[in-house]
Amino acid sequence: VAIARAIVGRPAVLMADEPTGNLDTARSREIMELVTRFNQDDGVTIVMVTHEADMAQYARRLIHFRDGRIASDAAPPRSA
Numbered sequence: 001v002a003i004a005r006a007i008v009g010r011p012a013v014l015m016a017d018e019p020t021g022n023l024d025t026a027r028s029r030e031i032m033e034l035v036t037r038f039n040q041d042d043g044v045t046i047v048m049v050t051h052e053a054d055m056a057q058y059a060r061r062l063i064h065f066r067d068g069r070i071a072s073d074a075a076p077p078r079s080a
Contacts, residue, residue, distance in 0.1 A: 003031065007038060014038070016048040020055060032058045 006014055016035065020028035036058050039046050048059075056062055056076045064072045 003034070007044075010042065011044060013045045013047060016046060018050055019048060020050065020052060028052070028055065 003016075003019065006016075014035070019035070020031050023031065032055055035046055035048070038044050048055075050056075059076050062072070062074060062076045063070060
């Protein structure tokens with residue numbers, strides 16, 4: 001429901017704080033596919049916070065923070 005509310009207004013930027021945090025693997029992938037399509041089809045920038053490393057495969061850019069500072073900023077490795 002929260003994602004539907006967030007995208008109904010067609011924002012330029014979508015902020016997502018742990019959008020898959022309490023979901024099973026299948027639902028997490030569905031949400032990430034939806035968010036990815038929203039980015040690709042509508043050009044919406046997605047800023048997402050997650051602790052789930054396997055969700056990183058959906059990102060074009062990963063920024064890791066440590067002690068309140070940027071520890072790394074790079075494109076994620078792509079699966080073959």
